[in-house]
Amino acid sequence: MELSTKYSPEEIEDKWYGEWLKHKCFSSTPDEREAYSVVIPPPNVTGLLHMGHMLNNTIQDVLIRKARQEGKNACWVPGTDHASIATEAKVVKMLREKGIKKSDLTREKFLEYAWEWKEEYGGIILKQLQKLGASCDWDRTAFTMDEVRSDAVNKVFVDLYNKGKLYRKKRIVNWDPEALTVLSNEEVIYGHENSRLYKVKYQIEGTNDFITIATTRPETIPGDTAIAVNPNDPRYAKMKGKKAIVPIIGRVVPIIFDDYVDVEFGTGALKVTPAHDTNDFDIGERHNLEVVDVFNDNGTMSEAAGVYVGEDRFIVRKKFAKDLDAAGYLMDTEDYQNNVGRSERTNAVVEPRLSLQWYVDMKSIAAPALEAVMSDEVEFFPKNQKNVYRHWMENIRDWCISRQLWWGHRIPAYYIGEDVFVAETAEEALNLAKVKTGNNNLTISDLRQDEDVLDTWFSSWLWPISVFDGFNSREELDYYYPTSVLVTGWDIIFLWVARMVMAGYEWEGKRPFDHVYFTGMVRDKQRRKMSKSLGNSPDALGLISEYGADGVRFGMLLSSPAGGDLLFDDKLVEQGRNFSNKIWNALRLVKSWELIDQPMSELDALSVEWINNRLNQVAAELEDNFKEYKLSEGLMSIYNFVWGDFCSWYLEMIKPDYQAPIGSEILKETVSIFTKITALLHPFMPFLTEEVFQQLEDRKQGEFCMFSAYPKGDHFDQKLIDMVTMGQDIVTNVRDIRNKNGLKMRDELELTIIASSNSKAFMNTSGMKEFCTKMAILSSFELADKEGQSQIGFITGAESLFVKLEIEIDVEAELEEKQKDLVYQQGFVKSIQGKLSNDKFVSGAPAAVVDNERKKLEDGLERIKLLIQDIERLENMK
């Protein structure tokens, strides 16, 4: 069959993915082999494949495929996250577009819609991952809200409660007025925003004096229940025991003294609104202040505000400020930049709000998780994330886990009046209630289940355990847990990674994973984050169909050094596609030859030995790279090896003359090395390598590149490699001479290299003469006296070689180049001589270093000698 000159990935990718699935190549069950397990960071059910996923999952696939080739029992567990708030927001929006309001629906009806939505969109991203080549064990696909995972959530909630590590408390929380739910601290994103600082004066009761405060939020003034000043501030000492009148509202509030107030800031006087600020709330507690909540849950003014009831807080801010101004209370306003917290999901400005919520006592479970990371029991790549982790863990705050949503795990807490019963099922809760109350006539309908659901991360943090049904059975967990590596972005180090480590120690007494590899964020060339509004996020699937999955994988990996941000550029993906094509054409070449029964030549033998040694060398480098998760460096060394060593040198070395057949033996060796290359490259570019692997030889049914043993970095002969490098240097020099003198590669020219007499070892290497002759297209290459007729000389290592050409050369240009080189070499030698004549160096530096310098000096002097000879020779030619 004739192969096209261009590699066309489309059919090949679908074909092999289908074959792999058909042969259950990705599936894993516990056996006697070593396990290598990875759990996918479950993408949101509403998600579509984007660049971050592509990077993340390509890396996981590379690691999994390599482990599989190494003979490990590789298990990559896929799944999706119900993404409570994000999904609920999308469903609400979808319903709204249909003209249905969430508030008009029952909980049950809403959940019906949500499940429908999940069924429709929930699996899309997994299908898209298959396009990328992800070798997940699809039979294991899990969902954070399926039965097994929900069961785990309930068990854990009950367990924590029974251990006293769970509590319910009323305090100031982060309220999302759009999603109408509380958020954890980690779900609030702070950013600097421009606002205004208003200075407002409050009359002192019974006097004509005023006290001026500064605030960015005049709309909260109706909720003021005190004015606070610092007890050490002399300006306000006389205010002791006085009261102030809240402007417009008319409420009389005490002037209190509290250390919290910063004397330097604003006017040194602070209005206190306990319902709408964490610090104010604390002050309120200390001074027994009244709490007046002036907002409704959706951010509009409440009845308690008494003004602008039902209007939005930001509109009221302006209106109320205007009123203050009109009434003469607004002293001044100035531009001000402050840090505003917004909801991660809805982008609404978060409102501090007093409310009753469930919390996990984090301090009680954090210690082993901190220790594990600091001692590298859980090892972070790159390491510097350890500091970030430590800082968060050492200052950890309790985790607010209840959410006022419907889509999620409903909290397994049941109430009778003020009593709470926490149990996995209503029946169990009922039993608890009967025992507690002694009332055996209670029925399920007397119980009122908590209306709230749990934070979506409350199921995710159990993921490495729950995907193996670990809260129910030991069988799989004992084999696959701890998982080998977690690959995720550093942006969810607190939301997810840290909590998984805590859960791992809390319920398994063991780390959830050996390693964590943090990927960077995908950005565009200008380092901007990928975002829909900027329109700088490429269409992931579009890229795959344009460049092939392997091309995209190559591009992603190459641009992504371990842990650094990925600056996405189409160019790199194009490079990946070109690389695919390069390999494809190497295949075409190898398949195009006619066979002839013929032993290997000396050059063939040298070529094979050299390329095998180089491959071992590359494999060794790769092993080091993998140990540190430097995938981009590893891929780059394969790229250079395949393109440079294999294609540009090896294939040219063994290539028969035009239309001549190739020896069976050398072809066999060539197919063997090419096969090893497909194995080496397979984790990075699985489709192409599988196709090439299958094309190279007839394979048995069910024999796949994806199961080829991964080449080990065995020992390699550095001397041989160096020798060939020297030959390459000669060839390159000759080619350069041709180029500079306007000679084409194919020009039939009498070209002779005459090597100096000190090149014996090199010249005596079997096949080396043929190598140089063939690759540099020389008519002869001999060992002879260099004096005489040669025209151009060059030096490689401490060897000097001369090329005899039958053309005129630019003697002046040659001379100039040599003289420049001479100056450099002389400077070099001088610096070494300086070192060696320095007693402190000779006595202070290690012997090996000194010896090395002596050797360098020797070589340098030899080169200078040769250069001077060459310069003289050129001078004579003038």
Place this chain on the structure above:
RNA sequence: GGGAGAUUAGCUCAGUUGGUUCAGAGCACCUGCCUUACAAGCAGGGGGUCACUGGUUCGAGUCCAGUAUUUCCCACCA
């Protein structure tokens, strides 16, 4: 306010314990080629005071201090 990192070629980045295996890679660039696998290609080439200043050392891209620029994280003062 607290903390962590970064600064090496036009761009993106390597550079492990201080010593030409140290000044590298890929891309970009320049020159010449439709050479019988590949123009998504082939051959060759140029390019950097390693941010700045000082220090330690026989020797500093590498260690220390300071300066500048910059990225990020945490906290949050109204």
